[in-house]
Amino acid sequence: MEFSKIEVITSLKRLGSLKSALGKVGVHGITVVQAIGCGVQNGTQEYEPELNDEMELLPKQIVIVLVENSKVDEVVDVIKKELFTGHIGDGKIFITPISNVIRVRTGEEGEDALK
Amino acid sequence: MDESKKLGFPSILATGVGLIVATSCLLSLGQGAGALGTGFIVSMVMACIINILSALCMAELNAVMPNLTGGLAQYTLAGMGPFVTIVTMVGGYLLCQTIAGSVECAMFGNTINSAFSTGLPSSFFCILLLAALIIVNLLGVDMFAKIQDVVVYDLVISLVLMGLIGILGLAFFLFIGCEFVIPLSPNARNARRNIPLGMVISLVLICGMQVLVIFGMHHYTKWADLAVSASPHVLYGTALLGKAGTIWMVLVSVFAVVSTVNSCINFLSSMCAGMAKLSLLPGVFCRKNKRGAYYVGILMIGGIMIFVNATGLSNSSSLSFMILVAMVFWMISYIVQDINVLIFRKQFPRMPRTFRVPGGPIIPILAIIGNAFMIFHIDGDPAVRNSIFRIDGICFIILALYAVLWCRLVLKRPLFKHYEMKDVMAMENDLYLLAHKQTKRKEDA
Numbered sequence: 001m002e003f004s005k006i007e008v009i010t011s012l013k014r015l016g017s018l019k020s021a022l023g024k025v026g027v028h029g030i031t032v033v034q035a036i037g038c039g040v041q042n043g044t045q046e047y048e049p050e051l052n053d054e055m056e057l058l059p060k061q062i063v064i065v066l067v068e069n070s071k072v073d074e075v076v077d078v079i080k081k082e083l084f085t086g087h088i089g090d091g092k093i094f095i096t097p098i099s100n101v102i103r104v105r106t107g108e109e110g111e112d113a114l115k
Numbered sequence: 116m117d118e119s120k121k122l123g124f125p126s127i128l129a130t131g132v133g134l135i136v137a138t139s140c141l142l143s144l145g146q147g148a149g150a151l152g153t154g155f156i157v158s159m160v161m162a163c164i165i166n167i168l169s170a171l172c173m174a175e176l177n178a179v180m181p182n183l184t185g186g187l188a189q190y191t192l193a194g195m196g197p198f199v200t201i202v203t204m205v206g207g208y209l210l211c212q213t214i215a216g217s218v219e220c221a222m223f224g225n226t227i228n229s230a231f232s233t234g235l236p237s238s239f240f241c242i243l244l245l246a247a248l249i250i251v252n253l254l255g256v257d258m259f260a261k262i263q264d265v266v267v268y269d270l271v272i273s274l275v276l277m278g279l280i281g282i283l284g285l286a287f288f289l290f291i292g293c294e295f296v297i298p299l300s301p302n303a304r305n306a307r308r309n310i311p312l313g314m315v316i317s318l319v320l321i322c323g324m325q326v327l328v329i330f331g332m333h334h335y336t337k338w339a340d341l342a343v344s345a346s347p348h349v350l351y352g353t354a355l356l357g358k359a360g361t362i363w364m365v366l367v368s369v370f371a372v373v374s375t376v377n378s379c380i381n382f383l384s385s386m387c388a389g390m391a392k393l394s395l396l397p398g399v400f401c402r403k404n405k406r407g408a409y410y411v412g413i414l415m416i417g418g419i420m421i422f423v424n425a426t427g428l429s430n431s432s433s434l435s436f437m438i439l440v441a442m443v444f445w446m447i448s449y450i451v452q453d454i455n456v457l458i459f460r461k462q463f464p465r466m467p468r469t470f471r472v473p474g475g476p477i478i479p480i481l482a483i484i485g486n487a488f489m490i491f492h493i494d495g496d497p498a499v500r501n502s503i504f505r506i507d508g509i510c511f512i513i514l515a516l517y518a519v520l521w522c523r524l525v526l527k528r529p530l531f532k533h534y535e536m537k538d539v540m541a542m543e544n545d546l547y548l549l550a551h552k553q554t555k556r557k558e559d560a
Contacts, residue, residue, distance in 0.1 A: 047546045049554045084469070086181055086540045
């Protein structure tokens, strides 16, 4: 079975509801990293009339989940709907292929390591 | 985040029902049933279905641009630009609600006087009630929900019990107003589920309730008497239960007026704030009091209603006609919302929508056709229909003139160029106007 890593960079809000929505579609592992960063707006607040000249790094979080390829569309759809507010800063989703997963404690690999 | 939300599903449903059921609806119900008999039920069900289609479209718009205080104004601005927004919002809502609210209060005064012959002018009761509701609304959204829940559930239970014991334009009026729940989104728990559900269930609940009332009327009163009565619900109540029925119907009227005017003042003040954030109205409408109520809008809307009632402009002899004049604008704004759904689908086909009207473009198109059909059959008499269209035409010209001047002189933007959706969303932020004013001042200096 093949896997994908879904990384979501989003604002600090909505982690609780995202976590609960992911749990409902069978995602059992999640890693959250606190970060700072900005997107194409250079960290400009959406109400500000002009874009920042220099990048202003804002507090963000990176949510990382690993799922089977067959579930990627479903999980991404849940994430999109959960994070959508229509405002700037809703976030970005990155999907990358993963060649293998290994559970260190038992040495299990692949699908077994995710169970 | 979610824990701080104040309004649960019962309150959202209550707002929907509160705005839809009005005392003037009872006038429409009585007169429609008087004219067509139980056949009026067919018109009612048809109007209800068309309104459900429009409600679904508005629920999708709320999913595309969630949690906006201005609701329909913001959708239209992002879909069709400032001209259409100003004409439909000021005409379809501010103007219509002033008329509808005044009719509502006049009906309330008529009902009290027809039941008790107090000797006091009808407007006295209206003004008293309006003053109380303005104060309640100034006290904030919590009080609003409490009043709304109590009043609406009493109203629904009363009408269902009355029904159990006992013309297309008018039928449409029975079901308007479910979109008034949209501005409550920011204060609602689980808004993405409760807002669309609240709108549709409000409509179905009311349709069922009013069908029961028509059957009740059918058993206890003559259609001809209902058709000519200014307070047909009181006539029905009296025929059904004598003096007790009269008092019961008066209570129902009080519930209906309180719920409608209360929801109306709350919605319009939120809508004015939303339009002010979009620079379509003066920024003063964004001001909130300590309890978070948009007090300028509340005082203005309430004040206008008091003025209209105090000066006797809402004369009972032309109540039905006034309702129909207002309805045309309202239906046009529904059509505009249905078109907005199609525009957004074209502009943003892949946007994640938590609610999407099923069946592709079929439902929005059916809603447009249904509303257009109702406009062209607003009244069975061609002469009345023409005079309704004439008055609406004059209102449209005045509003169009205002919209052109506002776009040219204040906004300085093309009339029909839509705003970027992200800009409309940004305008929702309370700091938007402030930040843009400061930048403009710096540029001027």
